[in-house]
Amino acid sequence: MAQEALLRTHGLTMRFDGLTAVDGVDITLRRGEIHALLGPNGAGKTTLFNLIAGALRPTAGSIRFAAKDVTALRPDRRCRAGIARTFQITQPFARLTVEQNVMCGALARFSSMRRVREEVQGVIDAVGLAAKREAPAGTLSTGQRKRLELARALATAPSLLLIDELSGGIDQPSLPALEALVRGLNRDGLTVLMIDHNLEFVGRLAQRVSFLAGGQLLAEGTMAQIHAHAAVRDLYLGRARA
Numbered sequence: 001m002a003q004e005a006l007l008r009t010h011g012l013t014m015r016f017d018g019l020t021a022v023d024g025v026d027i028t029l030r031r032g033e034i035h036a037l038l039g040p041n042g043a044g045k046t047t048l049f050n051l052i053a054g055a056l057r058p059t060a061g062s063i064r065f066a067a068k069d070v071t072a073l074r075p076d077r078r079c080r081a082g083i084a085r086t087f088q089i090t091q092p093f094a095r096l097t098v099e100q101n102v103m104c105g106a107l108a109r110f111s112s113m114r115r116v117r118e119e120v121q122g123v124i125d126a127v128g129l130a131a132k133r134e135a136p137a138g139t140l141s142t143g144q145r146k147r148l149e150l151a152r153a154l155a156t157a158p159s160l161l162l163i164d165e166l167s168g169g170i171d172q173p174s175l176p177a178l179e180a181l182v183r184g185l186n187r188d189g190l191t192v193l194m195i196d197h198n199l200e201f202v203g204r205l206a207q208r209v210s211f212l213a214g215g216q217l218l219a220e221g222t223m224a225q226i227h228a229h230a231a232v233r234d235l236y237l238g239r240a241r242a
């Protein structure tokens with residue numbers, strides 16, 4: 001059976017005054033895949049996340065998720081439909097504990113306190129923050145904050161997780177554990193769309209890659225295909241290697 005698309009955007013466009021940040025993007029996420037979104041600074045990657053998560057209403061185009069048109073749904077409704085995202089710049093409530101921060105995520109989706117507690121318990125363990133449950137979020141290291149950010153999003157029990165710059169600011173030795181974490185979540189059925197500037201990290205995780213530049217989808221394929229794409233090399237990979 002052909003793999004079913006979990007998310008499909010069609011002609012997705014976001015204009016800010018004179019600037020077209022996302023320009024007619026058609027992107028398809030297969031259910032169960034890890035898909036990476038690459039592109040230079042300002043390419044429109046985070047804006048695309050904001051459109052998919054519902055923080056921004058597109059100027060034009062549509063978004064289908066789990067066979068429903070969600071283009072007009074508010075962010076909280078998209079969250080309940082199963083879309084979660086992490087933020088490029090993590091902003092936990094610094095004085096609240098890890099557990100309380102994650103609870104804020106769970107409360108965005110579930111109204112039963114029993115369910116909220118179950119989700120919170122489960123995801124704190126899953127991201128490896130059990131020892132920090134009672135710690136104020138403001139005392140966490142960068143890596144722990146990234147895990148907390150993941151936990152907050154996972155507490156909404158998503159089927160699609162949008163991860164913005166997980167490896168940014170993380171020291172090299174901490175990367176394999178984060179990588180294993182994402183791989184494990186994916187193995188348990190989570191579909192992932194990840195933005196990341198670390199090409200090795202992406203290459204190890206993503207089955208498919210979409211490359212954005214100037215708001216447009218320039219190329220799509222496996223990491224090897226993207227590496228071989230002449231325009232992508234000129235714009236990004238060549239420069240990154242220079």
Ligand SMILES: Nc1ncnc2c1ncn2[C@@H]1O[C@H](COP(=O)(O)OP(=O)(O)OP(=O)(O)O)[C@@H](O)[C@H]1O
Nearest residue numbers: 016019021039040041042043044045046047048088
């Ligand atoms: N709310 C906004 N209002 C006006 N312009 C915006 C807004 N959000 C993003 N932009 C602009 O849209 C373009 C795309 O920004 P975006 O943050 O999506 O890029 P990005 O690919 O995530 O870049 P980076 O890799 O640096 O995170 C940029 O030129 C940015 O300045």
Ligand SMILES: [Mg+2]
Nearest residue numbers: 045046047088
């Ligand atoms: Mg960004």
